[in-house]
Amino acid sequence: MHSLPNxxxxxxNQATTPCDxxxxxxxxxWFTEHFGxxxxxxHVMGRQAEDAVEAAREEVGALIGAESRExxxxxxxxxxxxxxxxxxxxxxxxxxxxxxxxxxxIATEHKCALEAVRSLAExxxxxxxxxxxxxxxxxLDLIGAALxxxxxxxxxxxxxxxxxxxQDIAAIATAARAAGALFHTDAxxxxxxxxxxxxxxxxxxxxxxxxxxxxPKGVGALYVRRRPRVRLTPLFSGxxxxxxxxxxxxxxxxxxxxxxxxxxxxxxxxxxxxCIGGLRDLMLARLRAAIPDLVLNGDPDVRLAGNLNLTFxxxxxxxxxxAVPDVCLSTGSxxxxxxxxxxxxxRALGLTPAEAARTLRIGIGRFTSRADIxxxxxxxxxxxxxxxxxxxxxxxxxxxx
Amino acid sequence: xxxxxxxxxEPLRPDARAAMLEAADLGGNPASVHxxxxxxxRVLEDAxxxxxxxxGARPSDxxxxxxxxxxxxxxxATLGRNRRIIVGATEHDAVRAAAxxxxxxxxxxxxxxxxxxxxxxxxxxxxxxxxxxxxxETGVLHDIAAASLLCHxxxxxxxxxxxQAAGRIAIDFAESGAHAMALSSHKLGGPPGAGALLLASxxxxVAPLIAGxxxxxxxxxxxxxxxxxxGFAAAAERPSPAxxxxxxxxxxxxxxxxxxxxVIGAEATxxxxxxxxxxxxxxxxxQVIALDLAGIAVSAGAACSSGKVARSHVLDAMGxxxxxxxxxxxxxxxNAQESDIAAFADAxxxxxxxxxxxxxx
Numbered sequence: 001m002h003s004l005p006n007x008x009x010x011x012x013n014q015a016t017t018p019c020d021x022x023x024x025x026x027x028x029x030w031f032t033e034h035f036g037x038x039x040x041x042x043h044v045m046g047r048q049a050e051d052a053v054e055a056a057r058e059e060v061g062a063l064i065g066a067e068s069r070e071x072x073x074x075x076x077x078x079x080x081x082x083x084x085x086x087x088x089x090x091x092x093x094x095x096x097x098x099x100x101x102x103x104x105x106i107a108t109e110h111k112c113a114l115e116a117v118r119s120l121a122e123x124x125x126x127x128x129x130x131x132x133x134x135x136x137x138x139x140l141d142l143i144g145a146a147l148x149x150x151x152x153x154x155x156x157x158x159x160x161x162x163x164x165x166x167q168d169i170a171a172i173a174t175a176a177r178a179a180g181a182l183f184h185t186d187a188x189x190x191x192x193x194x195x196x197x198x199x200x201x202x203x204x205x206x207x208x209x210x211x212x213x214x215x216p217k218g219v220g221a222l223y224v225r226r227r228p229r230v231r232l233t234p235l236f237s238g239x240x241x242x243x244x245x246x247x248x249x250x251x252x253x254x255x256x257x258x259x260x261x262x263x264x265x266x267x268x269x270x271x272x273x274x275c276i277g278g279l280r281d282l283m284l285a286r287l288r289a290a291i292p293d294l295v296l297n298g299d300p301d302v303r304l305a306g307n308l309n310l311t312f313x314x315x316x317x318x319x320x321x322x323a324v325p326d327v328c329l330s331t332g333s334x335x336x337x338x339x340x341x342x343x344x345x346x347r348a349l350g351l352t353p354a355e356a357a358r359t360l361r362i363g364i365g366r367f368t369s370r371a372d373i374x375x376x377x378x379x380x381x382x383x384x385x386x387x388x389x390x391x392x393x394x395x396x397x398x399x400x401x
Numbered sequence: 402x403x404x405x406x407x408x409x410x411e412p413l414r415p416d417a418r419a420a421m422l423e424a425a426d427l428g429g430n431p432a433s434v435h436x437x438x439x440x441x442x443r444v445l446e447d448a449x450x451x452x453x454x455x456x457g458a459r460p461s462d463x464x465x466x467x468x469x470x471x472x473x474x475x476x477x478a479t480l481g482r483n484r485r486i487i488v489g490a491t492e493h494d495a496v497r498a499a500a501x502x503x504x505x506x507x508x509x510x511x512x513x514x515x516x517x518x519x520x521x522x523x524x525x526x527x528x529x530x531x532x533x534x535x536x537x538e539t540g541v542l543h544d545i546a547a548a549s550l551l552c553h554x555x556x557x558x559x560x561x562x563x564x565q566a567a568g569r570i571a572i573d574f575a576e577s578g579a580h581a582m583a584l585s586s587h588k589l590g591g592p593p594g595a596g597a598l599l600l601a602s603x604x605x606x607v608a609p610l611i612a613g614x615x616x617x618x619x620x621x622x623x624x625x626x627x628x629x630x631x632g633f634a635a636a637a638e639r640p641s642p643a644x645x646x647x648x649x650x651x652x653x654x655x656x657x658x659x660x661x662x663x664v665i666g667a668e669a670t671x672x673x674x675x676x677x678x679x680x681x682x683x684x685x686x687x688q689v690i691a692l693d694l695a696g697i698a699v700s701a702g703a704a705c706s707s708g709k710v711a712r713s714h715v716l717d718a719m720g721x722x723x724x725x726x727x728x729x730x731x732x733x734x735x736n737a738q739e740s741d742i743a744a745f746a747d748a749x750x751x752x753x754x755x756x757x758x759x760x761x762x
Binding site: 032036237240326 | 425428436478
């Protein structure tokens with residue numbers, strides 16, 4: 001068995017990624033010597049910060065095939081999702097075009113998107129949550145059927161944060177737009193991990209998070225299509241920054257770090273994905289060799305390279321995690337990781353509450369090494385064997401229930 | 402470049418930088434239950450407690466936000482529901498935009514809220530009053546204690562935007578009697594990208610403005626901006642440089658007056674670091690450009706509305722007439738040097754005599 005290193009092995013890269021040291025180094029001067037407010041156009045320190053912010057906007061746009069003026073900086077993907085979903089609905093309501101009342105999403109969306117969509121019921125909209133198949137993918141016939149009712153907005157995430165599956169965004173966006181609906185995708189997990197081109201995909205609105213692509217926490221972006229122009233009502237107003245869509249002083253150092261993170265992701269995506277995918281396969285092979293009844297949740301092929309979502313026979317995920325305290329794992333979304341409720345994403349795949357309680361998420365990232373994977377796989381396998389051996393026999397007969 | 406535009410953003414304090422770097426090393430998401438997540442969570446909760454101690458709030462009633470704009474909009478959207486909204490005439494744009502139909506509470510020529518008018522406005526159905534502790538353009542302080550008393554007597558809620566005041570003058574949220582207060586990290590020497598909404602316990606269960614994964618006890622979704630929040634708390638714990646800055650500000654002001662300037666809001670109690678000075682007849686924009694060329698960064702008002710220099714609603718509300726177009730804001734950062742004041746006074750004096758001579762010619 002490999003000995004564990006002197007700090008935890010971080011395998012929770014869907015919750016958050018470590019800030020890349022190159023990003024941190026690029027940000028630091030903008031915290032200290034170049035600390036001007038990017039909205040202070042009246043003096044040179046403000047203009048320097050503004051120029052750097054605009055360069056970052058270019059980098060973010062370039063990563064997804066967008067023009068820089070289509071990028072609105074926010075505090076993160078949660079805020080981006082809120083602005084996109086509520087903003088599109090509120091604009092439609094204010095414009096008096098409530099003929100399209102339906103807002104469609106899927107059962108496995110991130111909680112913030114689901115909550116935003118559900119909240120629209122209060123404003124007279126009709127939220128629709130489509131189920132997904134056992135593999136976690138949306139059946140395109142379902143979206144076609146749902147779109148027969150006049151629909152304002154379809155919001156379907158690109159890569160899932162718990163099970164890693166990647167939806168067929170191009171097809172869903174095409175269907176949505178053919179039906180006259182706007183299309184939004186929460187791409188927080190996908191941007192920087194897989195190639196994304198807003199033109200090729202045909203999306204109108206796309207949410208990005210800084211800290212999911214090795215950038216800083218506290219910054220994100222919303223892509224807002226200009227041709228044809230997507231109109232939104234801001235979530236909150238104020239100084240009128242970001243063309244009135246998002247008021248508040250832009251956190252210049254965070255924005256600049258986010259830009260660098262996007263540039264690095266663009267340059268290193270292919271290499272990262274190959275390397276991370278190899279580590280993912282190694283982890284899965286090692287665990288399967290030790291635990292033959294292990295079940296991989298989510299489509300095995302159409303998924304983010306860095307994600308494994310595994311249901312273990314017999315043993316509770318919480319017990320397994322407690323038995324490997326030096327490996328950072330999770331039972332699902334970080335937001336609700338303190339909750340005892342079974343993951344609604346896994347339930348949507350058809351897992352029973354008992355199966356969901358035996359499920360772990362393993363998130364591999366840019367800074368995960370082969371040694372990390374070997375050590376973690378061995379530690380998990382050993383802990384599993386010891387926990388499974390201590391199970392009473394009747395519990396074993398419940399496998400697969 | 403001599404930076405005298407602290408009210409736009411304060412330079413980062415070294416303690417804040419150190420705290421941020423330490424937090425950046427942790428990496429985890431504070432909502433995660435594993436070791437990295439728990440370490441991040443500890444930093445987040447320590448920051449919450451530090452802010453609570455410094456500003457007189459219960460840690461559980463502090464909601465971290467992306468900044469003061471979000472905090473102000475959140476407070477007004479939730480506390481203002483089913484209430485009449487009364488907004489001070491010189492409030493920040495974030496507050497004015499969040500309450501477009503609000504009744505306006507006038508100020509006197511020194512920029513102080515007219516409390517007799519407030520008493521009259523409070524007669525009627527329950528209200529939410531929005532009043533800033535200190536003005537961003539003039540540094541003028543409102544009498545929050547008196548306004549709070551009036552609000553309590555009339556069953557009104559009080560929201561205080563303390564973005565400019567926190568870190569510069571003593572702020573005790575509990576003692577103020579306010580029901581909500583907005584704070585900004587980068588206005589007190591912390592990094593940009595973090596802020597806080599302080600809530601009184603009877604108002605502590607507000608609906609989120611940004612809905613999400615249940616963070617901040619369901620009051621603000623999204624992964625907290627951890628290194629920024631750690632820097633925010635570290636900056637807030639630093640003692641205020643008020644005493645030193647007030648003396649220098651007064652000196653800069655005396656020298657500007659000697660060069661022909663009029664001080665706006667001079668009769669009011671003001672922030673120790675801020676002066677708003679007008680050179681009648683010389684557009685503010687021209688003064689700012691001249692000082693920028695002389696290596697001194699000041700501003701003609703709020704920094705928010707990038708590029709466009711609009712007439713200041715603050716100075717208009719004070720009834721200053723033509724002086725409103727001719728005033729610049731000089732705001733000393735926490736790390737100002739005595740030599741900065743002399744350099745400013747020299748540049749200002751030279752600019753004033755040159756521009757006035759040109760105007761006379």
